[in-house]
Amino acid sequence: MSGATPLGYLSSAGSRAATIVPLTWYVLIVSILVCVIIGALVWIGVRRSHSSGGAAETSAAAVARNGNGIRWIWIGVVLTAIPLAIALVWTVGALASVAGSPRRPDLLLDVTAHQWWWEVKYHGDTPSDTFATANEIHIPVGRKVLVRLHGGDVIHSFWVPKLTGKTDAIPGQENATWLEAAGPGIYRGQCTEYCGLEHAKMGFEVIAQPAAAFERWRTAQLQTAPPPATPAQARGLALVQFRCGMCHAVRGTTAASHYGPDLTHLMSRRKIAAATLPNNPGALSGWIQNPQATKPGALMPDQHLSGQQLADLRAYLETLK
Amino acid sequence: MRQAVFRRPEIGDDNEMLRARLHAIWETAPGLKGWLGTVDHKEIGIRYIITAFVLLALGGIEALVIRLQLAGPDLHLLTPEQYNEFFSTHGMTMIFLYASPILSGFSNYLWPLLLGSRDMAFPRMNAFSYWVFLGSAIFLYSGFLVGAGPNDGWFNYVPFAEKDYNPGFNQDFYSLGMIFLGISTTVGAANFIVTAFKTRAPGMSINRIPIMIWGTLTASAANLVVVPAVSLAFFLLWMDRQFGTDFFQPAGGGQPLLWQHLFWIFGHPWVYAIVLPAMGMVSDGLPVFCRRPLVGHSLVALATVSVMILGFGVWVHHMFATGLPGLSLSFFSGASIIITFPSAVTVFAWIATIWLGRPVITTAFLYFASMILLFVIGGVSGFMTASVPVDWQLTDTYFVVAHIHYVLIGINVFPVVGATYFWFPKMTGKLMDERLGRWGFWTMFAGFNIGFLPMHLTGLLGMPRRIWTYPAGMGWSTLNLVTTLGSFLFAVGILIFFFNVIKSLRSGAPAGANPWGGSSLEWSVSSPPPPYNFAVIPTVASRHPLWEEALDESVARTSLTRGMTLDQGKEALHTSPMDAEPERIVATPEDNVAPFLLTVAMMVLFYGMLLKLWIVIGLGGLGCFAALLMWLWPRRNLLERAPPDRKEPVHG
Ligand code: HEM
Ligand SMILES: [Cu+2]
Numbered sequence: 001m002s003g004a005t006p007l008g009y010l011s012s013a014g015s016r017a018a019t020i021v022p023l024t025w026y027v028l029i030v031s032i033l034v035c036v037i038i039g040a041l042v043w044i045g046v047r048r049s050h051s052s053g054g055a056a057e058t059s060a061a062a063v064a065r066n067g068n069g070i071r072w073i074w075i076g077v078v079l080t081a082i083p084l085a086i087a088l089v090w091t092v093g094a095l096a097s098v099a100g101s102p103r104r105p106d107l108l109l110d111v112t113a114h115q116w117w118w119e120v121k122y123h124g125d126t127p128s129d130t131f132a133t134a135n136e137i138h139i140p141v142g143r144k145v146l147v148r149l150h151g152g153d154v155i156h157s158f159w160v161p162k163l164t165g166k167t168d169a170i171p172g173q174e175n176a177t178w179l180e181a182a183g184p185g186i187y188r189g190q191c192t193e194y195c196g197l198e199h200a201k202m203g204f205e206v207i208a209q210p211a212a213a214f215e216r217w218r219t220a221q222l223q224t225a226p227p228p229a230t231p232a233q234a235r236g237l238a239l240v241q242f243r244c245g246m247c248h249a250v251r252g253t254t255a256a257s258h259y260g261p262d263l264t265h266l267m268s269r270r271k272i273a274a275a276t277l278p279n280n281p282g283a284l285s286g287w288i289q290n291p292q293a294t295k296p297g298a299l300m301p302d303q304h305l306s307g308q309q310l311a312d313l314r315a316y317l318e319t320l321k
Numbered sequence: 322m323r324q325a326v327f328r329r330p331e332i333g334d335d336n337e338m339l340r341a342r343l344h345a346i347w348e349t350a351p352g353l354k355g356w357l358g359t360v361d362h363k364e365i366g367i368r369y370i371i372t373a374f375v376l377l378a379l380g381g382i383e384a385l386v387i388r389l390q391l392a393g394p395d396l397h398l399l400t401p402e403q404y405n406e407f408f409s410t411h412g413m414t415m416i417f418l419y420a421s422p423i424l425s426g427f428s429n430y431l432w433p434l435l436l437g438s439r440d441m442a443f444p445r446m447n448a449f450s451y452w453v454f455l456g457s458a459i460f461l462y463s464g465f466l467v468g469a470g471p472n473d474g475w476f477n478y479v480p481f482a483e484k485d486y487n488p489g490f491n492q493d494f495y496s497l498g499m500i501f502l503g504i505s506t507t508v509g510a511a512n513f514i515v516t517a518f519k520t521r522a523p524g525m526s527i528n529r530i531p532i533m534i535w536g537t538l539t540a541s542a543a544n545l546v547v548v549p550a551v552s553l554a555f556f557l558l559w560m561d562r563q564f565g566t567d568f569f570q571p572a573g574g575g576q577p578l579l580w581q582h583l584f585w586i587f588g589h590p591w592v593y594a595i596v597l598p599a600m601g602m603v604s605d606g607l608p609v610f611c612r613r614p615l616v617g618h619s620l621v622a623l624a625t626v627s628v629m630i631l632g633f634g635v636w637v638h639h640m641f642a643t644g645l646p647g648l649s650l651s652f653f654s655g656a657s658i659i660i661t662f663p664s665a666v667t668v669f670a671w672i673a674t675i676w677l678g679r680p681v682i683t684t685a686f687l688y689f690a691s692m693i694l695l696f697v698i699g700g701v702s703g704f705m706t707a708s709v710p711v712d713w714q715l716t717d718t719y720f721v722v723a724h725i726h727y728v729l730i731g732i733n734v735f736p737v738v739g740a741t742y743f744w745f746p747k748m749t750g751k752l753m754d755e756r757l758g759r760w761g762f763w764t765m766f767a768g769f770n771i772g773f774l775p776m777h778l779t780g781l782l783g784m785p786r787r788i789w790t791y792p793a794g795m796g797w798s799t800l801n802l803v804t805t806l807g808s809f810l811f812a813v814g815i816l817i818f819f820f821n822v823i824k825s826l827r828s829g830a831p832a833g834a835n836p837w838g839g840s841s842l843e844w845s846v847s848s849p850p851p852p853y854n855f856a857v858i859p860t861v862a863s864r865h866p867l868w869e870e871a872l873d874e875s876v877a878r879t880s881l882t883r884g885m886t887l888d889q890g891k892e893a894l895h896t897s898p899m900d901a902e903p904e905r906i907v908a909t910p911e912d913n914v915a916p917f918l919l920t921v922a923m924m925v926l927f928y929g930m931l932l933k934l935w936i937v938i939g940l941g942g943l944g945c946f947a948a949l950l951m952w953l954w955p956r957r958n959l960l961e962r963a964p965p966d967r968k969e970p971v972h973g
Contacts, residue, residue, distance in 0.1 A: 006795045007783020009714040020710045027708055031701035038697045041672050046690055049680035054755045055746070055830075058681045059838035061612045063871035069616035069673035076669030077662060084704075088658050091708040092651050098710060099647040115486075149644075154481035155577060157642055157717065161783050165713025166642040170578065171480060172571025175644030192717040192785045193642075194474050196481055197401045200788030296401050 004188040004205050004275075009161035013208075014181045016164045019098050023090055030083045101176045105146035107139065113149070113156030113169040113191060115299060116198035117261055117274045122218065131221050131251075134261030136269045137189075137206045140214040141181050149175045157193035160206050166192050181208030188275070197297030203275030217268075224252030225264050226319055236316025239309060247300070250320065260300060266320045273298070284317065285310055330885040330894070330906060335856040342888050347439070347852035349912055358912035360444035361852060365451045366430025367748065370741075372455055373423035374819070377734075379462075380414035381812055383407050392805040394793035404789035405472045406491070410465050412475030413495070417502060418458050420595040420733045425450070425509055427740055428537040428598060430748065432513070434843035434850060435531050437522025437859040439893045440909055442515040445952065446508050449916035453505035456920045457498050460927055464494030471495035474787060476588060477558075479569035479580045484562045490931065492562060496555040497927050503552040504923075510541035510548070518898040522842070524861035524879070525901045528619060531841055535622045536601025539629040540594035546633075551587035554580055563933065578643060585636035593632040596728065597625055599736040600667060600696075603689045606736075606743045607671055609839045610686035611678025614865055614872070617670040624663035624670075631660045641712045650709045657707035664700055668693060683837070684758030688739025691766055695731025699724060702777065717787075720780025726773045730811075738765070738818055745822070746836045750848040751829030757821045765814025772807025775800045840865035845881050857884035858894055861901075915952035922948050 005013070010025070012018040110121040121132045139145045149158050151171035158177060159166040167177040181187070191202035209217065228234040237253060244263070245255030251264040266272075269279055276294055277283040286293065289310065291300040305313065333339060349359040359365070387407050390398045399407065429447060433440050441447045464470050469490040473482045482492045517538045521530065557568040558580070567573025569580050608615040615621060637645065637653035671693050680686060702724040706712045715721060738761075745753050779800045784791065791797060835844035842859055843850070844867055859881050863869055866879035885894060891909050896902055922944025929937030 007785075008781060008796070009783060010781055017714075020714060023708065024705075024711050024714065027705045027711055031705055034701050035694070035698050038668065038672070039694050042675065042690055042693050045672060045675035046680055046682065048676070049682060054683060055752055055832070055836035058610060058612075058683060059835065061679055061681050061838075063612045063838075063840075063868050064677075064679055065613055065872065067677050069670075069677045070620070072673035072676070073617050073620060073666055073669045076672075077665050080661065080665040084658055084661055087704070087708055088655055091654055091658075091710065094710045095647060095651060095654070099650070151571075151577075154486055155478055159785075161714060165710065166716060167713075168643045170643065172575075172577065173644065190783075190785055193478070194481075194717075194787040196486065197405065200401070200785075200790050 004186040005162055007159075007161050007188055007190060009165075011162070013162040013183065013185060013187060014164070014179060016098050016178060016180060017162055018182070019094050020165065023087075023094050026090065027087055030087070034080075034083075101146050101178050102144040105178065106143035107145045109137065109145060109147045111137070111147050111149055111158060111169070112152045113158065113195075113202075114152035115154065115196050116191070116202040116295065118191075118202075118204045119152070119258075119261065122221070124222075129222065131264075132249075132258075132262045133221060133265065133269070135204045135271065135274050137204065138214060138217050139179060139181060139206060139208050140211040141184050141208050143180065143211070145179045147177050147179060149177065154195050155193050156191045156195045156202070158189065159192045160187050160189035162187045163206060168193055179206065181206070184208050184210060186270070198274075198295045201274060201276045201295050203271075205270060205275055207270075220268065220321075221265055223265075225250050226252075228316060228319070230315065232312050232315040233319060234316075235309075235312040236314070239305075239313050240316060243303065263317075263320060267318060268321055281314060281318075285314060288313065330887060330903070331889075332884065333857060333886040335882045339886055339888060340851065340856050343853040343856060344851060346888070346891050349852065354914065355912060357917045358448075358914040360440070360448045360910060360912055360916075362429050362433050362441045362444065362447055363748075363850065363852075365447050366426050366428075369422055369426025369429055369451055369454070372451075372458065373419050373426055376414055376418040376458060377423070377815075378819075380411050380419055381815065383411040383414065385808065385812055387411060388805040388808045390789065391791075391801050393802060394791055394795075394798050396790060399789065401789045402472070405787075406465065406468075406470045408787060409471040409474050409477075413461065413471050415729060416475055416591075416595070417499070418454075418461070420729060421506070421591075422454055423737050424537065424540075424595065424598040424733075425454075427602065427737070427744070428513065428533070431744065431843060432516055432534065432537070433520065433854055434747075434846065435534060435841055436516070436520055437525060437842045437855060437861060438516075438520040439854050439858075439887070440520075441512055442520055443512045445910050445913055445916055446512050448913075449919065450505045450509035450512065452917050452920035453501065453508070453923070456924045457502035457505060460501055460924060461494060461498035464490065464498070469494055476584055477580075479558065479561075479577050480571065482558060483570055485570075493559065493931050496559045496562070497931055499555045500552050500559075501923065501927050503548045503555075506544050506548050510544040513537055513541040514545070519895045520893060521896055521901040522855075522859045522861050523884075523894070523896055523901055523903050525896075527899050527901075528622075529861060529864045531601070532604035532615065532618070532621055532625065533598060533601030535625045536598035536604075539626050540597050543590040543594055543629050543632065547587040547590045550583050554583035554587075559930075578640075581640055581643065582636070585639045586633075589636040589639065590629070590632045592728065593629055596732045597629065599733050599740075601625070602736045602740045602743075603671065603692055604667070605841065606685060606739060607689040608674050608678070609743075609837050610683060610689070611674050611680050612838075613674065613678040614840070614868070615670060616673040616677060617666070618864065621667050621670050624666040627663040628660060631656060631663070635660060635707075638707055638712070641709050642716055654707055654709045658704065661700065661704055664696075668697060668700075683742070684753070684755055684762055685739045685742035685837075687759070687762045687766075688735050688742065691762075692731060692735045692739065695727055695735055695769075698774075699727030699731050702727065715780065717785055718780040719776045719784045719786055722786050723773050723776035723780060726776070730769055730773070735765075741818075741822070743837070744843075745825065746829075746832030747843055747848050747850070749826060749829070750832055751825050752832045752836060753825040753829060754821050757817060757824070761814055761817035761821060763814075764817055765811055768807050768810030768812070768814050770807070772804050772811050775803050775807075779804070835867065838867075840868040842866055857882065857886055860884050911956075913952065915948050919945060919948035919952065 012021045108123040112119040118135050124130050149169040151169045156169045157166045163179045167175050187206045189204045228237045241254045247257050247260035248263045249256045272279045290302050291298040349355045472491045560566045567575040569575045634656040638657045706715050782796045784797045832848045834847050862877035862879045892906050893909050895904050926941025929941050
């Protein structure tokens with residue numbers, strides 16, 4: 001699996017979006033046809049004219065009346081009615097088939113949108129089966145996934161064009177949407193309700209995997225962080241608990257704040273900073289030292305670590321697979 | 322009405338002595354006092370138009386800066402703070418400070434001339450609505466200048482606009498400025514409604530009024546209903562921010578969606594308020610160049626009113642993604658699709674008018690005719706977003722940005738520029754340069770479509786709106802570059818237009834009273850019109866007073882040279898709402914600086930509220946009181962009229 005697919009929505013990769021694609025093409029083609037026909041009518045109508053000119057000519061030209069033309073209006077309106085009626089019926093039908101959420105979803109997620117990242121909570125059968133990640137949503141292929149949306153601070157909107165249209169995440173209210181991926185792949189998502197400075201860089205990825213791979217991933221995510229194995233890692237852990245723990249959680253350590261993304265399995269993610277940077281050591285160090293350079297306004301403060309501290313920290317972070 | 326005086330009006334002929342007498346009565350005093358105190362609708366209309374064009378230019382500069390930032394991926398011309406302030410201020414400026422006021426300007430200037438009357442129903446309120454518009458524009462822009470312009474988009478969603486997330490003065494400038502501006506809109510709307518129903522020339526029955534009047538009338542009626550909703554919303558937000566109330570804060574039991582309902586109940590009808598009058602301009606201007614009356618005049622009038630009424634029922638289509646229940650979504654989806662019908666009536670009426678007429682291709686005609694196509698493009702993209710599931714994909718992407726610009730530029734800016742070419746001769750007595758006009762038109766038309774047509778595609782490729790930058794490799798880069806180039810070309814077109822206005826003011830050919838052979842009353846008076854508009858009040862006998870000869874529709878003919886003279890002071894005729902039967906003669910007010918002073922005092926008050934300085938608030942309040950007193954002080958000239966002849970209404 002390589003790069004994520006861009007955000008176009010004239011094709012789909014899952015059943016919810018797929019219901020909408022033909023309707024989209026229908027309204028699009030009708031619209032283009034209407035524009036072409038009207039454009040041609042105006043153009044030909046104008047070209048038929050005999051005079052072109054300024055003031056003098058206008059007042060010289062006769063005021064003509066020929067025909068009252070009401071027929072034009074009736075024919076036009078009736079012709080408009082046909083595609084509109086089709087669109088209306090189709091819309092109501094499509095809405096009925098995608099609007100409700102699945103009764104018995106195969107997987108239930110709670111997604112909370114924050115300025116400017118996504119918190120994703122996976123519900124298992126028991127509370128101990130439940131865990132949280134950030135900015136990356138794994139789903140099993142061919143299964144119906146119910147996503148409950150929450151606004152963490154301001155209003156955001158959840159959108160994975162290849163899988164599903166937009167649903168707002170509004171504070172104080174719970175909205176729902178659902179996904180079902182037809183095949184494995186990485187699908188890009190994006191916040192689409194303007195939510196402040198870094199609205200532009202509030203992306204995420206949905207990774208659809210075959211059921212078995214998904215279960216393996218899930219089991220791995222349930223693990224807590226391993227204890228440090230080297231002195232450097234131990235110093236790194238201390239830094240994480242002391243500094244990063246004010247905002248982040250690493251399960252199995254004393255870092256337990258949920259103000260920022262859960263870092264327990266940080267290194268298993270493809271991207272960091274809400275799908276803004278690739279997850280490699282260079283980008284990670286750059287981000288930690290100066291988040292504002294990539295995301296001006298990001299709510300994570302600069303850490304101003306010494307070279308040694310940064311090396312320790314990275315030594316520890318790299319164990320968070 | 323207190324000032325009403327019942328008397329038999331003098332019937333007379335248009336002659337030099339009468340004109341001289343009227344001139345002396347109606348002329349605005351020279352000097353500063355006259356300048357600040359004038360209540361002449363033509364003067365006010367032109368001020369409105371100039372101010373709105375200046376704001377169009379400001380909003381345009383902001384747009385160009387935005388477009389530079391988006392010209393390529395990962396550019397850093399603006400910081401995200403700056404970007405957000407620029408796009409929010411751009412939206413606010415274009416919607417509230419350009420699109421709507423420019424139409425008020427044209428309507429202010431044209432209405433009494435179209436209606437055959439001497440002035441608007443409430444001339445001092447008219448002046449007041451202009452001053453408040455100017456004052457609120459200065460207020461809103463003073464925020465931008467001190468780096469605290471609106472930064473939450475023009476629709477300003479909560480809770481982002483609450484103090485917790487947005488602590489600066491930005492939203493306070495915006496909230497208070499919008500409440501301030503709402504006063505101007507409300508006063509103006511009330512004035513238009515009364516003017517339409519009470520000041521029409523005798524004989525101009527309801528089925529004879531021009532479509533432009535229908536456009537502004539329905540828009541004004543809508544404004545009266547919905548502006549209070551948005552003023553309330555902004556007031557509640559201000560309370561939340563200043564006093565910690567919880568109207569919109571979920572933590573205290575408030576409802577973020579309440580804001581969206583209040584805002585869009587206003588916001589959607591508002592969209593029609595900024596297109597219906599412009600459509601009216603086309604409906605009245607296009608037929609003149611087609612040399613025949615508009616096809617289906619009554620149907621178009623009916624369509625105008627129905628669009629407005631249906632327009633009240635579609636606001637939820639801005640909220641399809643907010644998780645409302647499916648049934649209500651279906652309802653609003655249906656309403657939004659059905660609103661296409663009346664619009665189709667208007668479009669086919671225009672096309673039939675072109676086909677069944679003999680168009681003379683002038684610059685104004687090019688703008689009006691091209692507007693038909695742009696209207697359709699903006700309309701069909703609206704129809705696409707009306708389909709809920711499709712909208713879930715389209716909304717908040719550049720597809721919608723393309724849509725609003727086809728609506729706002731295609732249906733507002735193009736007709737307005739066309740209307741300027743059309744009525745400039747009336748306003749100034751000079752013709753605009755046609756050759757330069759063509760250049761300007763084609764540059765604008767090409768630039769606009771090169772810039773904004775590809776935006777639909779950018780949207781279909783998934784580019785979200787309101788993003789200050791985007792990564793490479795999304796398939797958007799080339800399209801964005803084209804869009805930026807197109808918008809600069811469009812801006813050049815606008816510049817050519819402005820240049821043409823200035824050049825023609827200096828050296829345009831003399832226009833004469835009726836350069837285009839127009840059919841409505843404004844073309845019957847000299848260009849520019851005298852301060853009193855009509856020497857004798859016309860008596861109207863058909864829809865096209867100046868084309869009666871050629872059309873030969875009716876036996877009765879409109880009388881332009883013999884009629885009521887109303888020359889015993891500054892007075893106007895009020896007629897009945899439906900049939901325009903003369904009812905009474907009213908005295909209209911002299912020039913008065915109170916509206917200006919009241920506005921200044923209100924500005925002080927609003928700045929005081931902004932800074933929460935009670936002493937300034939107090940001063941402003943006192944000032945308002947004093948100015949109101951001055952405004953309402955009983956005046957001899959309004960009371961002491963010729964003694965009444967008889968006590969019942971007169972019939973001319
Ligand atoms: C040269 C001409 C113009 C250009 C290049 C332009 C460009 C843009 C762009 C790029 C945006 C999107 C900003 C974003 O989403 O980040 C925008 C938004 C907007 N524009 Fe324009 N624009 C132009 C003229 C106009 C005019 C004439 C009007 C109205 C009469 C207008 C009304 C709006 C509105 C209402 C918004 C939405 C602001 C928001 O999203 O809150 N624009 N414009
Ligand atoms: Cu967001």
